[in-house]
Every structure is written in structure tokens, then in C-alpha cells.
Amino acid sequence: MRAGGSARWLAGYGALLVVAVTWPFLVPGGAFALRDMMVFDAMALTRASLGWGDLPARNVPQDALLGILPHPVLFLRFAVVGAAACAARAGYLLGRGTFGRAAAMTVAVWNPFVVERLLQGQWSLAVAAWLLPLVALGRGPAATLAHWLASLTPTGALAAACAARGRAGLAVSALTCLPWVVAGVFAGAGGTASAASAGVFAPRAEALAGTLGALAGLGGIWNGEAVPPSRSAGFALAGVALLALLALAWRDVPRRWLALAAAGFALALASWAGLTGPLVAHVPGAGLLRDGQKWLILAVPAYVAAAGALDGRRALAACAFALLQVPDAPVALAALTPVPAAAVEIPAVDDRGRDVVFESRPALTRVAGRVAVDPAPKAMNVVESGALAVDGVVVDPPSARWSAAQVALDGPDSLGRLRGLGIGLAVRADGSVVDAGAPARGLPPVGVALFALWCAVPLLACVQGHTLKINRPHLHRYAD
16 A cells, blocks of 8 residues: 555544544533533633632642633533544554554554543543553654643643653643642642542453453443443453553563553552552542552553554454454443533522532432533532442542531521631522622632643643744754
8 A cells, every 4th residue: 555545544544533432522512411521611710620629639620721711612522532633643653554553543542441431421531541642752842732631630640741751741740730739738628538439449340351351451440330331241352352462562662651551550450459548548649549440541652552563464453452342432422422501500599709508419410311410519619528429338528618517507506607617608408598698718829820830831832833943954954
């Protein structure tokens, strides 16, 4: 196959892969709601979105960015589809020959990790997994922008920091991690993770493949309901075969990427063995480790590079095994199609920036028949519970302020006690609103400043691009 024809064929194949796994984000609709995902156009910038609320900064700066954008839903669409396209591009760059490139593109775009995380509603983690090979490839504006977008959540930020290269990568790592690191240290929001929750979030075995086999193919998410049906029919075994093929090319994978993959598997296996429970319970910030399977994200660059090093029949077999891991991915991902904006019910409370506490409001709700997180904390300053119950067992207790507010609602001098907690409004279970009188507290200056620095990272990419443009003739002269 000629070079021009090969490039066109691979471009078409890459586009097909991207559309197959992101098509729900191309469907018209006003909001996205599924499990952990709740994105709608009425989101607001709050103290919690900056990491200075009642709970640890788990969605920082993702929610802050969505809170300042005029069209968060449109941004979500571009971010998901664009990240998948970047994964295809990275696979193309890492591949050798037509079939090697096709294999690398397939492994990068179509894998159980991104499919399961999307179905869990953790779209920004899937975005980070798609962008990580581009971050690992090296310096330059593209790597910087990929690093920035991958850092929408702390897990993505840490993964990108591990994969980044050079001084620019170090600078971007610092700027993208500071918002949630500083908030975690100084915001005063106590962690709610427990040793029991580490066990709940441990990797899960899948049919015929077991836990080790599921992890081998980058699957094994803790929530079985966020898994395509094919994984329960034994298709996870294709991931074991895929890893066996990729292992043949391990010498062609950069050692640093192999070390990253080893670290990711070590964390996942430690979670499976129950070793992370004490860390999660007693070490500040170690709650990031309790969902051990998500750290398989660190193995994605090595997998893609190994697939790209294959050629001929081995590369074609790798393509087949990668697709067979989740052959029903496009069908399963239909659960992500957007819902009408009117389906997202935001409480009609005239809060004017004040803290609002809801009496016994559940953290999960139903939107168009789907289970999703409550939209209220995304639109106003809500005193959040943070309590977590799995299969009827409470594994994380509620936050101290929420518990105190619930007691105050039914106790003597309720208004004074709520006001002492900094709460301006209380909404009872019957819908009545109690004005406790506490004024709006405003946004934390430190949180705003760090978020502004995070938003400025793309400017660094512009500077890099300008520098490369100036130096390119000089570099070419030496190359000649």
C-alpha cells in the first residue's frame, strides 16, 4: 500500500474508532447525566468547585471550569471527542507501518478502561486516559495542551505529571496540581474515605478472566453496573491474549513508560490485596488510592507503544483482540446520550450566593430514568454530606458540617445554630425554605488565584509554539 493511500486509510479508520466510542456526545441534547456525570448549562462557580467546600477537592478544577463557561455542555462534547481524536493521533505517531499504526490507534481509543469509566460517568478520567500517550510523547504545545486538559481532576493531573517530560512538563505539573493540593491542605475539608471504602472500590473479577485477567486488559472497574454486557460473557479473555501479544514488543517500549505501567499495576494489585485500606484511612490525601483500578491509566502509553511496535499478522491480531475486549462498546455507550435540559431539576431557591442546606436530600437522584449525582451542588453553594453507601452499607460518613446542620434543623434555636454554621438558607423535606440569616461568604481568593493560574496554562503552549516557530529554521539548518 502506498504511503498516501495508507495515510488516508488510517485517517478514516481512526475517525471510525473515535465516532464509535464518542457518538453519544454528538447527539443533540441539553445535559449529560449518568452516575458521576452531571453537566448542564446552568452550572455555577462555587467554593466547592474550587475545592474549598465541605468535601475533599475531588472534582477540581473540572467543576470550576464548567462553572465559568457559558456553555459547559458544548465544552464537554469537544473535550471528549477531541481527546479521543488525540488518542488516535498518538497511536498513529507511535506506530510503525500501516498495521502497527492501526493496532496502536485501536488500543489507544478502544479499550475497557475508557469505556467503563465513561459508563461510570467519569468522563474527565476517560479524557485523561486518551490524552496520556500524547503527554508522554514529549515536549511541545500539543503535549502541554494535552497535559492541561488531562488535569481536569486530581487523578488525571497526577497521571499526566508522571508521564510529562522536561522542564516545561514539570512547570505544567506544578500549575495543574496546585489548585487541589493547596485546597486539600488549607481548605479544612476533612477526608471522608475509610478503610471499608477501599475494599468496596477494589478491582472486580470478570467472567472467565478473573481479576488478574480483567486488569490485564485494562478492565475490572469496581462497579459491575458500569460494564458492557460482553464483559460478563467472557470477552474479557481477549484482554489476556492482547497483553500476551503486547509483551512480545516490550523491548520497543521506552523504559520510563514500562515503569509507569508497573506502578499502575502495583497500585491496582495493592488495592485488590487490601493493602491500601490503612493508607486511605490514615494518610491525608490517600483517598486518591482507594479506587485502585483507575491507576491502570498509567499503563496506557506502554500499551499503545507496544501495539505500535507490532507488525504484520501480530498487529492485525492485536487490533482484533483490542476490539473483542468490548465488542459491544458503541451499544453500551448509548446510556450516555444526552437528556433534555428540563430533566435536570435544580431547586428554585433564591440563595444569592449563600450556603444552602437541604434536609435529607439524597446525593443521588434520577434524571430521565438514570441514576446520577444531585445537580444542586453544581449550581449553588450547598452544604454537602459526602456520605457513601454501597449495597446498603455506609462506608464513608457524612461531613461534620452537614451532620451538625441536620441536627440543628430539628433542635432548639435552629436559626441561630444554622447561622453559626455559616448557613444562609435551609430547605426542609416538605420544600419550605428557612432563612437562617448568614450572609454569602464569597469565593476564596487563594482558590480563585490558583484556578486562574490553571486556566493560564494554554498560554504556555502558545509561548512554546511561538518559540518553535522562531527556532525552526535554525534547527533545519543544523539538520541539513
